[in-house]
Amino acid sequence: MSSPTWDPALYTAFGDHRARPFYDLTGRIAASAPRRVVDLGCGPGGLTASLADRWPEALIEGVDSSETMLDAARSRFGARQGLVFTHGDILRWEPAEDVDVVVSNAALQWVPGHQGLIGRWLEQLVPGAWLAVQVPGNFSAPSHTLMRELAESSQWDQQLRGVLRHTDAVSEPSGYLELMLDAGWDADVWETTYCQVLTGEDAVLNWVRGTGLRPVLDALSPREGAQFEEQYNQLLFDAYPTVERNGVVTTVFPFRRIFLVGRKPDGA
Template sequence: MSASANGSPAKPDWQPALYKRFAGERERPALDLIQRVPLDRPDFILDVGCGAGNVTALLRERWPQSRLLGMDNSPAMLTAARRLLPEVAFVEGDAARWTPPEPPDLLFTNAVLQWLPHHETLFPRLFGLVRPGGVMAVQMPRNHGRPSHTLMIETAKSGPWRAKLATQIDRPAPVAEPAFYARLMAPLADNVEIWETDYLMRLAGDNPVVTWTRATGLRPFMEPLDEDEKTRFEADYAERIRKAYPPEADGSTLFAFKRIFILAVRPA
């Protein structure tokens, strides 16, 4: 799932097949958020940053009678989404600027907005697209203070690629504390619910945390590097990750991943 905006990281070359590794673990937060949406039968649902359509399919399963529109900035992801759900409309767009053809009853965005800066203006803009009485539902990873992400910065600082990765090294944390969003959305909404969940996942494979981040958070670090640098950077990062997330006795790896959820209801 992806989005772009001025001041955000370079648009990554998303690979749907790689992103779908650990698909069940990636979809669980979306399922948990869907179950909390306080709408019985929304007429029109907008999936912002729909990616390969996996979450769009979950929305369709939950509300089969609703009209659905998926939006993403990655042509590769949209191709995969159209293949998965040929009956659903998908369009290319930038979540920071794009406007839907009509106000949605539900604006749903899963693991997307962490890629975009300026949440102080982005969230009110997106919320303003929602139909009065409608809902904006947001899920974002907030694992940026954990080794899975801090070791990217550590690796970037310690190698000959430091100058190339200065933007990523200096980038502030992309997701704020829950209180920031509570204060931001409360004056705009009839009701705001915010909570966090720490998912403790048991991942299979050799050094699977690297496989997980390779599809998402690691991508902006790899994009500016040449092929030799990419190989050496990932090897350095992988060694650090192996020490931070050692395998369990059965060969699996425990990986704790924090996510923040936001539900905001527009005044009718």
């Protein structure tokens, strides 16, 4: 599956909700003075910049395959010392000898077979290095199952066959834990479901527009994409009812995420 096109403004529209898993993830990294920190799938760069605040003496490198995202990152943070943004493909990335921390937040679900990549990084990273990964675990949630069912309907099947991944997109937490333990790493793997309260009309559709719906919209013409969105949004209304609270339209949108953090033992 090719990489989807990205809209930095749309992606950051729910910045607080998208940022919280990153901080929950990186908060479990206990590296004190890393030489080089790499953020794979850095997107528009705001979260990568927070790593420069945490480790001001380190070289912080954000890597992304989207030039649009990198342009947004460089325009905001390119002047900061010790912070660089590099165009690169996660599939081909390999850690240099000075890389002590690798972070990948909500990116590896787009990479088929990323478990093999993680296994390679576990072997290649230097003793004492940290690896921290977060991937969405909500592929069985209504937001995704309804999208797949609509894409597989007679109206859309021809244009969208093979566009969406689901059961093979990510592993269960136990799978990631076994991968890290088998490599001899100290590992911590967990999952969290965030009960996010979104505001405004079409809130869930707007959320998914920034991420999971991107491959569908890339595969359709603008007119077809608008038609698909209209049909999909009607399904979302039934699955995620809105409630008006104090004059504000709100929608509760549960979102499951999977976290893995590990350290390679000294001498390993």
